[in-house]
Amino acid sequence: MKSAPHQRLVMVGDRDALKELLRLRLVECGWRDQVKIICKDLIKENGQDIAYDTLLSTVTSRARSLVPDSVKKELLQKIKNHLMAQEESLKS
Amino acid sequence: MSGIDERVDELNKKFLEFVSKPENVDAASKEIYEDLLDEVMMGFVFDVHRTVKTGSSDVEEGIPDDESYAIVDLPGLDVFGQQAIKKSQDCACPNCDRGVAACRFATHLEKCMGMGRNSSRIASRRIANSSKDLSTLSGVLSDDDDDVDWSLTNDKRKRRKDRNGLKKSKQSKSVHRNGDTGSAGGENNHTSNENSPSNYENMSVEDKRALLTQICGVVSEHTKKLCTRSMRCPQHTDDQRKDMRANLEATNNGHSNQDNLHVDVDTYEEGDGQNLRDALARWDLEVSSHSSPADSASTTSTSSSSRKRDSKSKGKGKGSKRDRGSPISQGD
Numbered sequence: 001m002k003s004a005p006h007q008r009l010v011m012v013g014d015r016d017a018l019k020e021l022l023r024l025r026l027v028e029c030g031w032r033d034q035v036k037i038i039c040k041d042l043i044k045e046n047g048q049d050i051a052y053d054t055l056l057s058t059v060t061s062r063a064r065s066l067v068p069d070s071v072k073k074e075l076l077q078k079i080k081n082h083l084m085a086q087e088e089s090l091k092s
Numbered sequence: 093m094s095g096i097d098e099r100v101d102e103l104n105k106k107f108l109e110f111v112s113k114p115e116n117v118d119a120a121s122k123e124i125y126e127d128l129l130d131e132v133m134m135g136f137v138f139d140v141h142r143t144v145k146t147g148s149s150d151v152e153e154g155i156p157d158d159e160s161y162a163i164v165d166l167p168g169l170d171v172f173g174q175q176a177i178k179k180s181q182d183c184a185c186p187n188c189d190r191g192v193a194a195c196r197f198a199t200h201l202e203k204c205m206g207m208g209r210n211s212s213r214i215a216s217r218r219i220a221n222s223s224k225d226l227s228t229l230s231g232v233l234s235d236d237d238d239d240v241d242w243s244l245t246n247d248k249r250k251r252r253k254d255r256n257g258l259k260k261s262k263q264s265k266s267v268h269r270n271g272d273t274g275s276a277g278g279e280n281n282h283t284s285n286e287n288s289p290s291n292y293e294n295m296s297v298e299d300k301r302a303l304l305t306q307i308c309g310v311v312s313e314h315t316k317k318l319c320t321r322s323m324r325c326p327q328h329t330d331d332q333r334k335d336m337r338a339n340l341e342a343t344n345n346g347h348s349n350q351d352n353l354h355v356d357v358d359t360y361e362e363g364d365g366q367n368l369r370d371a372l373a374r375w376d377l378e379v380s381s382h383s384s385p386a387d388s389a390s391t392t393s394t395s396s397s398s399r400k401r402d403s404k405s406k407g408k409g410k411g412s413k414r415d416r417g418s419p420i421s422q423g424d
Contacts, residue, residue: 004106005120006127011103015128022125023132032136039140040149052141059137060130067129075128079121087111090104 005083014082021078025071035063300340310336 009015026032038059043050110116143149164173182191185204192200303309308319310328319328 003120003123004103004110005117006124007103008107009124011100015124018124019128019131022128023135026132026136035133035136036140039137040144043140043144048144052138055141056134056137060133063133064129072125075125076118076121079124080117083111083117083121087108090108 005086008086009079009082012082012086018075018078018082022071022075025074026067029068029071031063031067031071034066035059038062297340304337304340308333 163171181194183194183197187204308321308325308328310319310332
């Protein structure tokens with residue numbers, strides 16, 4: 001059970017839009033290619049039989065730090081704006 | 093339905109409560125961001141994992157080259173990294189049991205055993221010489237025969253072409269003349285056979301003239317033959333053709349005895365034919381009007397045939413002349 005604001009976003013349908021935006025930004029800034037390279041390196045080290053879960057867990061920590069600040073800030077700002085807009089619409 | 097509405101109302105209430113504190117909003121947005129990032133990253137990593145598992149990454153990036161196929165680029169070595177060593181192979185001669193370098197083995201054998209290229213060449217030459225002695229005469233003859241054959245056929249072909257062309261024009265011409273005078277048609281037709289340029293010297297002046305209206309007719313200096321091409325043949329100039337015709341007229345005037353006589357006879361006969369016809373027509377008035385043309389035709393044909401016998405008669409003149417005979421009567 002996620003938090004209330006999260007559920008609110010899902011209910012209104014903003015979450016998908018935000019996700020698409022984030023995906024687009026990450027592809028644009030080359031983050032996806034960096035992640036790919038990290039994955040390939042890991043696969044080379046551990047052989048092709050590496051499990052998806054181990055791959056994801058090892059990649060995640062490094063990938064998070066690689067996200068550009070501008071993208072992170074933009075996304076945070078947008079999410080906040082959406083939440084505020086929801087609040088306004090509920091209050092009125 | 094009411095249950096869902098209740099839950100939505102409850103959610104909205106919770107949300108308003110939560111959002112009312114600004115620090116909560118920041119925390120919530122960060123949480124949501126992390127969540128989204130995780131999802132997106134999951135997608136990417138899953139893509140990579142799948143391409144590796146299905147082997148399509150090999151297609152995208154290619155299989156790394158095997159070291160053993162790398163091209164070696166070092167001085168003194170070939171591309172495989174091997175030293176270029178020249179081994180001189182030795183062959184043992186079966187005759188004298190000496191080791192001979194492979195490249196010299198053939199020449200050594202030739203000397204040592206008396207075999208090899210040169211000796212076989214000499215032998216074949218000897219055979220060829222002996223057979224030539226037998227066949228020298230026949231060989232030369234056959235060669236000549238071939239030549240003669242070739243030139244003959246060539247000539248024949250030319251002549252045939254010529255004749256065909258002449259005949260065609262002749263026929264059209266005689267058809268034209270048939271309307272005018274029967275005797276002229278007959279005359280023309282009977283010469284058609286002799287009109288070939290090879291016969292030129294023997295032709296009467298009239299025939300020569302007729303011939304020269306169809307072909308170039310310039311006598312070449314090398315072959316002493318008439319040019320049998322059309323009047324506009326590019327090999328000879330108009331002046332040459334004019335000269336040729338002028339010459340013809342000159343000779344015509346020079347020894348006009350026979351030819352002129354012939355021409356005179358011809359013209360006379362035409363007139364004669366006309367006279368005859370007139371006379372016959374007059375007679376026909378007495379006999380019958382229908383038989384007259386046939387009669388006149390027969391008379392003209394006999395006269396022309398007799399004339400033909402006087403001049404050199406050749407080949408099919410008669411048959412074709414008969415053909416002419418009937419249209420003449422019809423023309424009349």
